[in-house]
Amino acid sequence: MTSYYFEHQKIFLSVDCIIFGFDDNKLKILIGRRQMDPGRGEWSLYGGFVRNTESIDDAANRTLFQLTGMRNVYMRQVGAFGSVDRDPGERVVSVAYYALINVKDYDEKLMLEHGVEWVSVDDIPHLFSDHNDMVKKARKLMQQKMRTEPVGFNLLPDLFTLTQLQRLYEAVNGEEIDKRNFRKRIKDMEYIEKTELVDKINSRRGAALYRFNKKVYNVEPHFKL
């Protein structure tokens, strides 16, 4: 088109995914050992390069799909990371995204194939390049989002108990919550619907199973935890 652009330099652009899951009452992320140079063998986020024919969001979704086989996952951008030397090999700018998935929707076989595993956010090792910074910022944004929008349900099965939901919020915020106050707040959200079903796995007595009704939420969105 115009020659205007060609005074300037092009740069490799990648995406990196912070994939959050909730298991064993802990908030976890997926990391693996890098299988390529530079940094082969180091712990790392899963990522990929952005193609010229796709948006950055599309690249992030494609990358997540490669890893998990999952589509329509809740993902949000964390930001662009662009220190000159962040990648020891070449100048690569990376855009980080975080995703919220239900651990049980993720086939263990695929995990093994890609050599990734769940690690508690309280126990994250040193990661390749600036990936620890990405995780830190992702957690902050994710916590903020969890407080103000009903996105936590992406981390749970469709049916969940109130105790599960409470443990999730405790894991995300890193502090215990009073059971009665928590349940009082939940009662005010009519889009968190009690079903007739009962979970007998985690307690003798049995706990009522709840479900998040997105349509009801959209009628009058209000959320605060």
Next chain:
Amino acid sequence: MTSYYFEHQKIFLSVDCIIFGFDDNKLKILIGRRQMDPGRGEWSLYGGFVRNTESIDDAANRTLFQLTGMRNVYMRQVGAFGSVDRDPGERVVSVAYYALINVKDYDEKLMLEHGVEWVSVDDIPHLFSDHNDMVKKARKLMQQKMRTEPVGFNLLPDLFTLTQLQRLYEAVNGEEIDKRNFRKRIKDMEYIEKTELVDKINSRRGAALYRFNKKVYNVEPHFKL
């Protein structure tokens, strides 16, 4: 280094600046008419390309310096914007930044030279490409930051009256604030220091001038407005 990277495509990377100022009791941003193709003549944010030898943050600071001659300005990243067709000429991914500056620190001559002007955030025209989206997200992040951290002082002179500060917050949040409640909250922040100086320009009686003491703030950072 490795041939690994070269299976992939490089992309033009730019930065765009949402420069906030406060004047005439209004929150404003700097925009100008594009002086280049594509989009020549359209209203646009001021931007520039990222070089291979500088971080994205550095590129944003350099771009801001080009426009305003100002250094050490408060800037924060808004995010990466990467639709395939966002730039009609070439594939260009852009990282948006917002900046907070004191309008009076910005020489009017430089404004004219670059053909930019202050426009109220309530009155922003259609901008080039996805720049309106950038502005929208920047405002949201900036509002959020203004509520939880003492960054508003970057938009004011070193010495300011409480009425000025209140008008600033009213402009940012788009709603009036009760004067007595506002001043009560300010009193609790010992790092907003009353000086012996008096502003006689805006009132017959004269208003006490205050100053933000960053060192005092850093001792025990707490802020909420």
Next chain:
DNA sequence: CCAAAAGTGTTCCGTCTACACCCATGG
């Protein structure tokens, strides 16, 4: 029968909100 998790209300305290009048000064 007992261990283990589910379920349920009330009180208190601190925070936020609403609200109106006097003051000082320049012109």
Next chain:
DNA sequence: CCATGGGTGTAGACGGAACACTTTTGG
């Protein structure tokens, strides 16, 4: 002397935090 913006306190409403006991049932 009056118009203009500066400056000040209190009471009532509301929301968040603390807190303990009963229920159910599988083993």
